[in-house]
Amino acid sequence: MMISSKIRILLVDDHVIVRHGYRTLLEKLPDIEIAGEAADATEAYACFQDVRPDVVIMDISMPGASGIEAIGHILRRDSNARVLVFTMHQNPAFVIQATRAGALGYITKSSAPDVLIRAVYEVHGGRRVLSPDIAQVVAISKLRGEPVPLGELSPREFEILQLLVGGRTPQEIAQFLHLSPKTVANGHYEIKRKLGVKSDIELVRLALRLQVLDLVIDDVKL
Amino acid sequence: MAAVATYVLMRARLDAIDHVEATAERMSKQLVLQLVRISTSTDLPERFPDAGVFDPQYLYGLCARYVNADGDIVKSVCRDMDPTARRWPHWFESAYRWIFGPAREVRRTVKLHKRQYGAVVVAPFAEAEIARAWQAVHGLLGLTALTIVALCLMAYASLVRMLLPAAQIVSGLKRIKQGDLAYRLPAYELVEFQKFSSTINHLAENLEQTNAARRELSTKLLNAHEEERRYLTRELHDEIGQCLAGIRALSVSIAHTAERECPRLVPEAEQISDIVEHMLGLVQNLLTRLRPPELDTLGLSECLRRLVQGWNSRSAGRTSFELDIGGMLDAVPAALSGHLYRLVQESLSNASKHAEATHVQTRITITPDVPTRGVATGRVELVVEDDGIATVSPAEEDYGIGLRGMKDRVTALGGRWSLEGRAPSGLILRVLLPVSDAPVQA
Numbered sequence: 001m002m003i004s005s006k007i008r009i010l011l012v013d014d015h016v017i018v019r020h021g022y023r024t025l026l027e028k029l030p031d032i033e034i035a036g037e038a039a040d041a042t043e044a045y046a047c048f049q050d051v052r053p054d055v056v057i058m059d060i061s062m063p064g065a066s067g068i069e070a071i072g073h074i075l076r077r078d079s080n081a082r083v084l085v086f087t088m089h090q091n092p093a094f095v096i097q098a099t100r101a102g103a104l105g106y107i108t109k110s111s112a113p114d115v116l117i118r119a120v121y122e123v124h125g126g127r128r129v130l131s132p133d134i135a136q137v138v139a140i141s142k143l144r145g146e147p148v149p150l151g152e153l154s155p156r157e158f159e160i161l162q163l164l165v166g167g168r169t170p171q172e173i174a175q176f177l178h179l180s181p182k183t184v185a186n187g188h189y190e191i192k193r194k195l196g197v198k199s200d201i202e203l204v205r206l207a208l209r210l211q212v213l214d215l216v217i218d219d220v221k222l
Numbered sequence: 223m224a225a226v227a228t229y230v231l232m233r234a235r236l237d238a239i240d241h242v243e244a245t246a247e248r249m250s251k252q253l254v255l256q257l258v259r260i261s262t263s264t265d266l267p268e269r270f271p272d273a274g275v276f277d278p279q280y281l282y283g284l285c286a287r288y289v290n291a292d293g294d295i296v297k298s299v300c301r302d303m304d305p306t307a308r309r310w311p312h313w314f315e316s317a318y319r320w321i322f323g324p325a326r327e328v329r330r331t332v333k334l335h336k337r338q339y340g341a342v343v344v345a346p347f348a349e350a351e352i353a354r355a356w357q358a359v360h361g362l363l364g365l366t367a368l369t370i371v372a373l374c375l376m377a378y379a380s381l382v383r384m385l386l387p388a389a390q391i392v393s394g395l396k397r398i399k400q401g402d403l404a405y406r407l408p409a410y411e412l413v414e415f416q417k418f419s420s421t422i423n424h425l426a427e428n429l430e431q432t433n434a435a436r437r438e439l440s441t442k443l444l445n446a447h448e449e450e451r452r453y454l455t456r457e458l459h460d461e462i463g464q465c466l467a468g469i470r471a472l473s474v475s476i477a478h479t480a481e482r483e484c485p486r487l488v489p490e491a492e493q494i495s496d497i498v499e500h501m502l503g504l505v506q507n508l509l510t511r512l513r514p515p516e517l518d519t520l521g522l523s524e525c526l527r528r529l530v531q532g533w534n535s536r537s538a539g540r541t542s543f544e545l546d547i548g549g550m551l552d553a554v555p556a557a558l559s560g561h562l563y564r565l566v567q568e569s570l571s572n573a574s575k576h577a578e579a580t581h582v583q584t585r586i587t588i589t590p591d592v593p594t595r596g597v598a599t600g601r602v603e604l605v606v607e608d609d610g611i612a613t614v615s616p617a618e619e620d621y622g623i624g625l626r627g628m629k630d631r632v633t634a635l636g637g638r639w640s641l642e643g644r645a646p647s648g649l650i651l652r653v654l655l656p657v658s659d660a661p662v663q664a
Contacts, residue, residue: 021471113474
């Protein structure tokens with residue numbers, strides 16, 4: 001078997017249309033290849049053993065055994081396996097379940113496809129990743145009664161907030177999110193207005209306190 | 223009574239006349255006897271007329287005189303009545319006098335052997351006659367009045383006793399009107415009341431059956447509705463949403479290829495992406511409105527926690543929402559979990575819209591009955607309490623669509639509903655729903 005420098009992916013989803021769409025998209029990328037596809041948990045486990053992928057993209061609600069069970073199964077087999085959950089569910093309870101089972105990333109299907117592509121690289125590098133909508137939900141559930149109107153932010157604004165606090169310039173953010181610099185500037189202003197902060201320093205301080213950058217999922221209290 | 227009084231008066235008058243006549247008769251006979259005695263020389267002519275005949279003892283209320291053949295009054299004795307006996311009312315006296323006119327005197331001639339010696343004239347005192355009449359009328363009238371009063375009392379008592387069932391029927395009707403359709407009137411002895419009672423009982427039974435049928439129908443409708451929503455949710459979540467995700471990936475893929483090979487196509491591919499993204503947003507909103515898909519995967523408790531969390535984050539500290547869950551809430555049947563979710567959703571939305579509360583407390587407790595033959599039944603109690611501005615619970619006519627819908631839902635599910643004011647201010651909503659394991663069919 002030829003050693004490839006490409007990231008090899010196992011795509012697990014019971015919907016052929018989704019598998020087909022994302023296979024087409026991901027295969028356009030020069031450094032990614034789809035090593036296998038599976039339609040349920042059992043097939044996923046068998047396929048994992050066969051193809052030894054670098055990253056598993058896993059839906060969690062499938063007929064038969066759930067994706068969460070499949071993740072646990074795979075992780076018990078290979079503790080270095082890198083699993084990225086890709087699902088319709090936006091509930092933090094699923095994030096916790098998936099994280100406990102050993103998944104590194106959690107991306108919702110309502111996120112832009114680019115979000116999934118970026119997440120594949122992050123997870124391949126061993127880093128945790130949440131899609132912005134989920135990151136926001138998790139951050140809200142960590143507020144514990146703090147009167148911060150995080151829920152007022154749109155997922156896009158939350159994403160801009162994360163990137164701002166991560167030290168990116170508005171130009172970089174615009175490029176990263178395929179947005180115009182003007183849209184990012186507007187977003188920046190809206191974030192400050194909605195969160196009721198006056199300066200960028202205050203914004204960063206608030207964001208750090210709420211850990212919007214590095215959301216440790218295990219201690220999320222629901 | 224007037225007839226009785228008239229009769230008594232007439233009798234009194236006749237008695238009085240009889241008395242006067244009898245006295246005159248007696249006196250004339252005695253005087254004739256004295257004349258006989260004088261003619262046989264056993265009496266003296268000077269003693270005529272005999273004073274004993276005119277003894278006042280026998281002349282109470284009368285005046286008697288003896289008139290000789292020449293018309294001279296030889297002897298006259300009167301005995302007026304006892305003045306203490308004057309006790310009749312004035313009107314009685316005038317009435318008596320008006321009816322009967324003046325008292326009549328009676329004259330009896332004293333004759334012996336075809337020779338007329340004189341005459342005895344007896345005249346009654348009018349007062350004495352009136353006194354006697356009054357005595358008779360008075361006594362009788364008193365007795366009659368007493369009898370009438372006693373009769374009235376007896377009639378009243380028996381009427382009250384007979385009408386007792388009527389009062390009972392009225393109070394029974396009131397109970398039925400207040401919704402106690404299981405109430406039945408007792409049987410009565412009186413045929414009319416018995417007919418009444420059985421007709422009313424029949425009506426109440428009919429109403430009860432109709433109500434039960436209506437409730438069953440509404441429950442079926444609500445459950446069918448909930449089941450339909452569940453189906454739509456599944457389709458939207460599992461099929462439509464997934465297809466959109468697939469299309470979106472493809473459109474981005476097209477854009478990527480187009481960037482290299484045909485840049486003209488890039489804006490069109492991006493337009494497709496935008497449309498699909500918009501549709502995904504619509505699907506998400508529809509899902510939230512229809513029924514959270516997580517109800518079936520994560521369970522009711524988790525969904526309620528999310529719901530409350532959502533309100534907390536939206537209210538940004540103005541109102542704090544709290545949730546207490548007691549018991550195995552996730553064990554309730556799917557349709558009921560949908561209803562409960564909607565009830566909580568609606569009450570929180572109401573509280574946040576109208577209450578201006580600082581604290582909204584939601585408690586939901588499930589209490590299982592003792593399981594019989596493996597069928598899990600019990601009841602769920604939902605209490606939503608706010609410390610808002612309301613001081614009295616709104617009248618039912620003033621319920622908005624939200625409250626009305628909630629109440630209809632609770633009633634249709636055979637549950638109980640109450641919305642009360644809370645001290646010092648705010649409202650408490652209490653809902654009690656039965657849990658049954660009956661399979662729900664769409």
